[in-house]
Amino acid sequence: MDILRFITAGSVDDGKSTLIGRLLYDSKSILIDQLEAIEKQSKNREDGEIDLALLTDGLRAEREQGITIDVAYKYFSTPKRKFIIADAPGHIQYTRNMVTGASNSELAIILVDARNGVAEQTRRHSIIASLLNIPHIVVAINKMDLVEYSEDVYNNIVIDYTEVAKSLGLKDVKYIPISALNGDNIVEKSEKFLWYEGESLLDHLEKVEVANDINYTSARFPVQYVIRPQVDELHDYRGYAGKIISGVYRKGDRATIQPSGIETTIKAIEIAGKEVAEAYAPQSVVIHLQDDVDVSRGDMIVLKDNQPIVEQEFEALICWMGNKPLIPGNKYLFQINSRVVRSVVRDIEYKLDVNTLQKIDSPAKAELNDIIKATIKTASPIPMDSYKDLRENGGAILIDETSFVTVGACMIQ
Structure with a gap:
């Protein structure tokens, strides 16, 4: 069986963790001891239902606040496919966490609260998905039970997000109305959506073609x-x-x-x-x-007939993950695949506003979670491709020379 790696993203409280919990629960991918532990932790809920979000919100701080902070990875399989899920946090201060989770994903599920429609964080996560060149997007319109499973609400959100997708160049976009809390349209098609002619979320995840995403021409x-x-x-x-x-x-x-x-x-x-x-x-x-x-x-x-670019100086989009700011002239280890060389970040051309795509020219430094375009010079030549053409040989990281902590995710331009 092949493996589909996907990430869930959306605004705070859109139900990302509940959605993953529902996928695991309804596909019978939860161990008995896990289920018993969740049932114990859910016993104080007024409705008496199991809190499926607890399956992914593993940190104590996450459970206390009812939010996702770190990227949580979950694994499950069906008779048709294996899955690796990255549950990314929705807060803007955790942009680096989403970039980490999305860097190896072939599909992104972007949740939209049916009551709120396309929000600022929806656009931000879509921008990050486009920057990371994720080939498949699923817009899961959640909490449809709170808008009485309205077809009009669904259609209006589809119209709004279609404009976002068009502006970002997102191509393979699928829209699915769901209720993660009630399990509607998650594993099985729901009778609540008689007007919806598409497939359930799990059906789509099992069928989406990822083999075609592999580049077989550039060896x-x-x-x-x-x-x-x-x-x-x-x-x-x-x-x-x-x-x-x-x-x-x-x-x-x-x-x-x-x-x-x-x-x-x-x-x-x-x-x-x-x-x-x-x-x-x-x-x-x-x-x-x-x-x-x-x-x-x-x-x-x-x-011999299909060569990569071999350069020592090049431009890259960098998502800054370090607690110390990035200042032009700083030196780091640069790693692309198994090649590690010393490097220096020479100039910052602009900082990207991840909510609007607006470019702020020539910032003095890059702070935690900033996305910038900068020039990198390496100590020896690097064989590489542009990230847009070949993700596998266009993505790299910057590593602090003293602590060996990963401080930047690079997308070569």
Whole structure:
């Protein structure tokens, strides 16, 4: 089975955690001891119902305030697909948390409270989803039970959000009316929505096609480990292990090692110890080269006819995650896939208002949760692609040199 990674986002109290709890509960993905613990914690509720939000709001502060603070990851599966859910907080001061959760997501569920319609935070989360190039969007119009399952309310929200999607260039957008609290249209189609002709949320999550999102034309293989067994029976064995992040590799292909630019030929490809004729993203493989060339961790094996950009100075959108501000001239470790080099942030061109997309020119620094466009200069050349063209080789992080804490998420322009 394949895996769908998705994130839920929306305004505070839109019901994100309840929605995930309902998905887990109704798909029978909760262990008995988990259910018993939640039942005990829900016993003081006036309605006597189980508080499904407690399945994801694991921190004590979250439970006391009834909000999500950190990104909570949950895993479940159905007979058709496996799922990894990132439940992101709605508050603006936790923008970095949403960026963290969304960076590996293939789909975003953006919740809209049917009573409030498209709000400021709805637009902000949609902007972040577009910046992170998430290919599939589901607009889940929640709390329809509080507007008497009105078709007119649903249609008005669809009209409003369609304008937002158009302005941000969001393409694959699906609208689903739901009630997370009552379970309407979550796992099974609800009879309360006789006017709705679409599928339930889980049906859509099981069917959405993610294989087409993989880039099979730009071959990129970052080397994670050089295998040299150093034993007599494998005296000449030299394999380069890693995960193919995009493209297709075949035995006999002409390849280039980046950033050195050395050309060679693929002699063999192994998967799980067995030789194969070809391999493709996202498989983990060992590649053997015809020539005895210098290849180290962090280098990239690419096919000769489709090369990445190789630069030492480039522009990137940066979501700042550090408690200390980013000031031009600051030095950090720059990591893209398995390659780590020293770098300096030279200039900040502008800061982006994540609510309006307005650009504030030449700010003196970037504070926690700011999104900026800046120039980065690295100590050695980096093989990379623009984030818009290839997320897998266009996303990077900045790491504090002393604490080794991740302080910035980069999207190469």
